[in-house]
Amino acid sequence: MSDIQYGRIIKDGLWEQNVVFAQMLALCPLMAVTTSGTNGLGMGLASTAVLVCANVLVSLIRKVVSAQVRIPVFIVLIATLVTIVDLAMNAWLHELYKVLGLFIALIVVNCAILGRSESFAVKNGVAASAVDGLAMGLGFTGALVLLGLVREFLGAGTLFAQASQLLGPSFAFLEVQVPGYGGALLMILPPGAFAALGFLLAGKRIIDRKLAEREAASAEPAAA
Amino acid sequence: MTPATLTAQTVASPHAHGGNSVSRTMFRVQLALLPATLYGFWLYGWPAFFLWALTILSCVAFEVLSLKLMGTPRVKATLFDGSAVLTGWLLAMTLPPWAPWWVAVVGGFIAIVIGKQVFGGLGQNVFNPAMVARVALLVSFPLPLTLWVAPLPMSTLPTPDFVSSLRIFLTSLPVPDAMTSATLLGHAKTELARGIDLATALHAGPDLSWIGMRAGSFGESAAILILCGGLYLLITRVITWHAPLAVLAGVAIPAAIAHAVDPGRFLSAEAHLLSGALMLGAFFIATDYVTSPNTTTGQIIFGLGIGLLTWVIRSFGGYPEGVAFAVLLMNAMTPVIDRFCKPRILGRDRKGKPLDIPENA
Amino acid sequence: MNLDTLRDKLGYQPLLLGIVALLASGALAVVSDATAPAIAAAEAKDLRDSLSDVLPAGLADNDFLKDTVELDRDGKTVTIYRARQGEALKAVLFKVAERGYSGEIQVLMAVDMDGRTLGVRVLKHTETPGLGDKIEVKKDNWVLSFNGKSLLDPTPERWGVKKDNGVFDQFAGATITPRAVVKAVKGGLEFFTAHKAEITGQAA
Amino acid sequence: MGFMNLFKHFLGDDWGVHPDDRKRPAADRPLRVMPVPEKLYLPLQQHLGGPARPVVLVGQQVKKGELIAEAQGMISAPIHAPTSGTIAAVTDITAPHPSGLTLPAIILAADGRDEWIDCQGCADPFALDPVEIGKRVAAAGVVGLGGAAFPSAVKLTGAARSKVKTLVINGGECEPYLSCDDRQMRDRAADIVDGIRIMLHATGAREALVGIEDNKPEAIAAMQAAAAAVAEVHIRPVPARYPMGSEKQLVQVLTGKEVAAESRTFDIGIVVHNVGTALAVRAAIRDGRPLISRVVTVNGNCANDPGNVEVLVGTLAEEVIAFAGGLKGDGIGLARRVMGGPMMGMQIPHWRVPVVKGTSGILAFDAQEVAAQEPDPCIRCGSCVKACPMGLLPLEMSARIRNSAYDEAVGIGLKDCIACGCCAYVCPSKIPLVQYFVHAKGELAAQDRNKLRNDATKKLAQQRQERLDREAREKAEAAAKRKAEREAAAAAKAAAEAAAKQATETEGESA
Amino acid sequence: MIAAILSLTVLGAILGIALGIANKFLKVEGNPIVDELVDLMPGSNCGQCGYPGCVGAAEAIVAGTAPATCCPPGGKALVSAIAAKLGLTVDLSALGDDGPKIATVAEELCIGCCRCARVCPTDAILGGPKQIHNVFREACTGCEACIEKCPTEALVMKPVPVTLQHWVMPKPRLA
Structure with a gap:
């Protein structure tokens, strides 16, 4: 286990294997929480904490757990942590x-x-599991914040509303209100x-394609 | 000659064609919409015309943009099939006549990009694009989307001229109170919510009118003209009678029963039939090829569903009008209906088993 | 001892799962014990904070969380908190609820002994964000317009939103939500008037 | 579209399509008989079933009507020389087939004398045993002349065996442009009725129903006149609607009975034959003449002088067109060459393709007629569903085939598709639906063939393994045997030596 | 509190027993997907894949140690069938496949050495010593095992000729 590439794990978590944008997992909390960037951030951080702990614990007991009961064991662990x-x-x-508060319990599922x-x-x-948990959690947080911001901006015309309640009054500067825009309510609603x-x-796929093209273009002269 | 050069251009039968085309169908539908549209211009003046023109224009523009972005080689052919124009036209018909310009643009974006191209373009969309845009606009911007202006020939104020119309359209300034009016359905809903009996409420409320002398969307007002357009489509075989009749029946039957039981609580069947987008929905939306079932049985179920849901939403829901919601809900059911309503294959029973061979034939 | 051979034994599974369950429940018990007082304190502080939100400052000097009376209203128990200055009852606080546009709206209100509202706050609601949520004091000052109103001021037929010829504003695009809140507050005042004797404890 | 059609449309009873029939003026022109061409090209497979096997050698002299290739297998038909002459070659020629591939054919150089062999006619066919009639029809190489070219004798004897009650004669000719059946019904009504009576006798059916589309009033009148005296032959006009001439549809309209899927008309006591086949059966029985010629409609906007021509089987389409007036402007503006009707016929790559027994028309279309256009996306209008005479869902099937989900397409009825082309005809998006279905059927057949082949391969590999094992075993056994023999020999030798030694020893001892 | 801890522990133990028993009695022997793949494969056990016969290759593909493209006689059709069965995405364009091929004998070069006939896994090559050999078109699987055994290069792989019986109407171009 000496050849673990931490760079790879981090890159996977943040982008390549992103929980939301690549694996399309955790959509239930995603839809429920991301009405604003602030909510997304809070949920993301809480999930990250659970994810890191769960990964570490599971990794610790991985040799003891038998295949037959591993799912109940993991579920009990995660539920306890949450x-x-x-x-x-x-x-x-x-x-x-x-x-x-409402969303913390959702982390179990x-x-x-x-x-x-x-x-x-x-x-x-x-160690690798902890890094993976952290990277995946941060990737998830990033996705939540991004989606929250998009929805908040289009739906209510604000950015990071109530951020000071989550992060403390010193972060009040994050709160932005677009003047004269009432927002399209649909974006705040589930659809x-x-x-x-x-x-x-779609945006991620376009970026990935562009990256692949650039890679191919830069690889070609090297090969030739 | 080698076989390879010959097989390159293989074409299967038939070698003749009936001559029908997508663009001809779209053109006929537009022709059927024309009388009600022109009448709408007369009722609501220049702002309605601007709204109509910009909605269509933005639909076409977003269509071109999407096709370009997706790199479709057949931009021109797809554009001239007339489907984007028709979507924009139908959307404009359902908007409040004096809605501001950005409603047209955002509506065009939602209809074409989210309602149609995201699903794969013409023929692939699950929901009727115009109705998707209508509902999205209503949910997102409830204020400008529920501001109804009284038909001008009925109003006490003079018709705005071209320049002031342009100002109304572009600045989205509030319309003077004297010109606004409630729709019949909206009025009934508000009064009922206050606990006022319908019989009393309708005394003071707007009248029913076959020729659109009431507040409403720009293209929906004149039920009689929509009906004429629908009949034209029936005669030219663009649509069949199944879906429209089922929609009208789906609304009229429960409405008539409920009205007979409790006239103070439920509007009459006539009021339902002549209100809101029902006629337009029955003849132009429920008959949308892409999003309705393929078989006649399926179309009847689909239409009845729309009608019934419309009545339920109008009578018990939060919004006064429900055609657009009902259409979207039934659109979602279309694949299910198609799955269960298949025509019987000749020589097979409904389940697809070959027919029994009679013993003593 | 070889784990690999042991893991597939029949007895291993219940043992493992049992131990994990034991550890998990044990851990939860410890944490629950450790956090219980802190949580109770925090929740009490929450309630006190929200109660003092509707109650003008300096009106009460007692711990009104402890001075309660429970009454039955349409089959539901309503807890009434009594604010006193010295021994004199100055105001009571209680929650009322009404169906809004999408679900129940919970309103906390403070009423003085003359039946005037001292303050109204919406505690919980599921109204459409951006449209019906102006009843929150964080979003809009609208709920403050109830301050000082009583059943006689305005007159009962004017207890409604402007659309219904009342005195209270409605928000653009949403009539149902403010209507529900107005109805809730009016109902609360009626409830207070009807049960004033029990609330003040004079009946008892 | 008449008022009645509109009414039916509202009722939903609207299967099939109503194409512009374009039969006139070709149908009204008198039948022309084409003289014998220089060379005739006779493909060995002009019918459904196994190809015929040549029984002549290159250079051999044959007379008109002589057998040149015999039937092979249960379902097959022999081929006869259409004129007298010399066998020039047996080689591959372009097939009358959309693929443009080749198939083996006998090439006959005509000698111009057009000499018949001795024909064994029969004055009173009704005295013949039905089985004998079947044999003679089979020997005459008669196949269904409606287009499918199924060997007629198989149907006649099959019908007799399964106690068929009704003979349906298909005079529908629902394909636009074609009028060869129409022309023959007008000109040879009496012969056709005679042929029908022979077929009634051969099949044992009690009555014959002749279905003729009501857009051919002259043919109906002629046939009614000819059948007036025959009680068991009824002429039944049917509404003009494509594909009325399709077996299952015609049977349903005429008798009200529905042919069950995956079974044949025999099962409900009906057998269907074409009017042209009736003529060929009559010729085979009364005159003992094999099927060597047929009537072909030359039509299409590019044809100079559309009309019906009686030609020998094996004549190149090129020569038929030349005889029938040639092409307008020598083929300028020609967009598509078609053999058969426009709805179900096949495109051919060039005109040097022979007329075969099943060829009903040679059509030269201009661009406006074929209306070829780039297909648009499907708008799910359901026109194809309404048009499909089989009650299928063409749009759903094509969508699945497009994604190569052939099995799913079969699940929703692909096998019931008769490829009539109604769906593609009405499709506003001009999607080549029939091509999807034909492709899928071909692909499925190829998959079946592959599976058979795979199984055969596995069997072969297994047999080889067994053979190798057996050989190895035999070798080992032989070796073991040899070894055993050797050992036995050695043991015997040793024993003998020991014995000898002992003998000497004992001798010595005893000595 | 004690009751909660105990009940959860007992519940865990009981569920553990249930799972252990289920594991004992509901075990699936073997891997059915391998058998399905074997059914798809040519079945000539030609060995071009480098595994012991088609069963070996199927096992390797299921285990993920061999690519779906490892079977040359199967061609594109087999690859796409395997990919569909296993839910893989395979780059078909990389597979230089231009339709099935079979071995044919150039009669002027054949010396009748019988070496090819001996290696053919399906006995598709016929011919006695010192006689020109012939390949049964229907039996040849295109495994190419015979090609390198031929001392005179008389065996060549040629595409299977398309005949009227084998022709398939091409799929319409996508709109």
């Missing part, structure tokens, strides 16, 4: 909990977390989430 996060936030980060446990942590060491996600997916 409940602990939920309780802890409620107790000690109460203001943040008021913004995100986030298939991306079980998915990473099944496909990565169970096969790799603790808007699907439409926006569709266009973002």
Whole structure:
């Protein structure tokens, strides 16, 4: 296990194998939460925390767990972790909990977390799993924030509304209001989430194609 | 001659064609829409004309843009099939006559890009593009989309001239209160919500009119002219009677029953039939080839579904009008209807098993 | 000991799953124990904060969270918090609910002893964002327009939105939501008037 | 579109299409008989089933009507010399087939004398045993002249065996442009009725229903006059509608019975023959003459002088056209060459393709007639569904075939498609629907062939393995045997030596 | 609290037993997908793929150690069939396949050495010693095993000729 390429893992998590844009997982929390960039950020960070912990734990016990009971074991682990996060936030980060409370429990059913446990942590060491969890979590957060921002901007004409409630008053500068634009309500509603996600997916594919073309173009003279 | 050079251009039979074409069909539908459209211009003046023209223009522009972006080689052929023009036209017919310019542009974008091209272009869309745009606009911008202007020949104010019409269209300034008016359905819904009996409410409310002397969308007002267009389409065989009749029946039957039971709570069948987008929906939207079932049985089910849902939404839903929502819901059902309503294959029973061979034939 | 051979044994599965379940529930028990007081405190603070939101500052000096009376309203129990200055009852706070455009709207209101509203806040709602959510004080000052209103001011037939010839504004594009809130507040005032004796504890 | 059609359209009883029939003026021109050409090209397969096997040698002299290729297999038909002459070659020529591929044919150089061999006619066919009639029809190489070219004798004897009650005679000729059946019904009505009576006798059917589309009033009148005296032959005008001439549709309109899928008309007591076939059967029985000529319609906007021509089988289309007045402007503006009708006929690559027994028309189309255009995307208008006479969903089938989901297409009825072309005819997007279906059927057949071939290969490989094993085993056994023999010999030798030694020893001892 | 912990633990143990038992009794032996692939393959066990026969190749493809394109006699058709079955995406254009080919004997070069006939996996080559050999078109699978055995290069691979019986109407160009 010495030949783990951390760069590869990070790149996969953030872009190539992005939970939302490449694997199309975790769409339920995605649709429910991304009515604003702030919500997306909060949910993303909470998910990242759970993802890292779950990956580390699963990686630790991977040699003990037998194939027959691995899914119940993972599910119990993840549910426990989420409940602990939920309780802890409620107790000690109460203001943040008021913004995100509804969505924390949703992390249990986030298939991306079980998915990473099944496909990565169970096969790799603790360090690699932690990095993978972090990269995947940040990729997920990025996607949530991006989709939240798009929907918020088109739907309400604001950016990062209420960010100061999540991150503290010093982040109030993030909050932007477009003057004179009332917003298209559809984008805040669930159908808007699907439409926006569709266009973002198309955008990623276009970027990927452009990147592949550039790579091919730069590889050619080297080969010749 | 070698076989290879010969096989290059193989064409199967038939070697004759009936002469029907996509563009001819689209042209006929547009022709059928013309009387109601012209009448709409007369009712609502220049702003309605600007809205109509810009909606069509933006639909065509977005069509060209999408085709260019997708790198389709047949931009011209696809453009001249007239489908984008028709989508824009139908959308414009359902908009409030004095809606501002950006409604037309955003509507064109939603109809063509989101409603049609994203699904793969002509023939591939699941939902009727014009109705997708109509619903998306209504949900997104409820304010300008529910601002109805009274037909000008009925209003006390003079008709705006060309320049002031342009100003109304481009600046989206609020329309003076004296010119606005509620639609019959909207009025009934508001009064009912206040707990006022319909019999009393309709005394003061807008009248029913076969010739569009009431507030409403720019192209929907004159039920009689829409009906004429529909009959023209029936006679030229562009559409069949199944879907339109089913839509009208689907609204009229429950409406008549409910009205007979409780006239204070439910509008009459006539009021339903002559209101909102029902006539337009029955003859021009429910008959959309792409998004309706293929078989006549399927079309009847589809039409009844639209009618019934329209009545349910109008009577119990949050919005006063429900044709567009009903159409979209039934569009989503179309593949299911198509799956279960197949024509019987000659020589087979409905399940596809060969017929029994009679013993003593 | 060879794990590989052990893992496929029949007894291994229940043992493993049992241990994991034991550890998980144990961990949860510990965390739950550790967080319970903090959560209770935070929630009490929340309630106090929201209650004091509708209650003008300095009106009460008691811990009105503890001074409650429970009444039955249409089959549901309503908890009424009583704010006192010294022994004198100054105001009561309670929640009312009404069906809005899409689901229930929960409203917290404070009423003084003359039946005047001291403050109204929407606690919870599922109205369309951007359209019906102007009833939140964060979005709009609209709910403040209830301050100082009573059942006689305005007169009962004027207790409605402007579209229904009332005194309260409606928002552009949404009539149902403000109508529901107005109805809720009016209902709350009627409830207060009807049960004033029980609330003040004079009946008891 | 008459008012009645519009009414039917509203009722939904609207299968098939109503193409402009374009039969006149060709149908009204008198039948012309083409003289014997210099060379005749006779493909060995002019019928459904196994190809015929040549029984003549190159250079051999044959007389008109002489057997030159015999039937091979149960479903096949022999071929006879259409005129007297010398066999010039047996070689590959371009087939009357859309692929433009070649197929083996006998080339006959005419000697101009046009000498018949001795024909064994029969004065009273009704005295013959039905089985004998079947044999004679088979020997005369008669095939269905409506287009499919199914060997007629197979149908006649099959019908007799399955106790058929009704003989349906197909005078529908629903294909536009074609009028060869129309012309023959006008000119040879009495002979046709005679042929029908022979067929009634051969099949054992009680009555014959002759269905003729109502756009051929002259033919109906002529046939009614000829059949007036024959009680068991009924002339039944049917509405002109394509594909009325399709077996299942005609049977349904005439008898009200529906032919079950995956079965034949025999199963409901009906057999269907073409009017032209009736004439050929009559000639085969009454005169003992084999099928060596047929009537062909030359038509299309590019044809100078459209009309019907009686030609010998094997005549090149080129020569038929030349005889019938040639092409306008020597073929300028010619867009497509078609053999058969416009709806189901096939495009041919050039005119040097012979007329075969099933050729009903030679059509020279200009661009305006074929209306070839780039297909547009399907708009799901459902025209094809309404037009399909079989009740299929052409748009759904073509969409699946487009994605190569052939099995799914079969699941929704591809096998029931009769390739009549109604769907493609009405399609506003001009999608070549029939081509999709023909392609899919070919592809499925190819897959079946591949599967058979794979199984055969596996069997071969297995047999080879068994053979190798057996050989190895035999070799081993032989080796073992040899070894055993050798050992036995050695043991015997050793024993003998030992014995000898012992003998000497004992001798010595004893000595 | 104790009750919650205990009940969860017992529940876990019971579920574990259930899963263990299910695993014991519902186990699927062998891999059915391999058999399906074997059915698709030519079945001549020619060995061009480098695996022991078609079964070996099928196992390797299912295991992912061999590409779907490893069978030359199967050609494009086989590759797409395998890809469809396994849900793979395969670049067909890389496969230089121009239709099925079979071996043919150039009669003027054949010396009748019988070497080719001995290696043919389907016994498709016929011919006695010192006689010109012939290939049965229907039996040849195009495995090319015979080609390199021929001392005179009399065996060449040629495309299977298209006949009227084998012709398939081309698919219409996509609109």
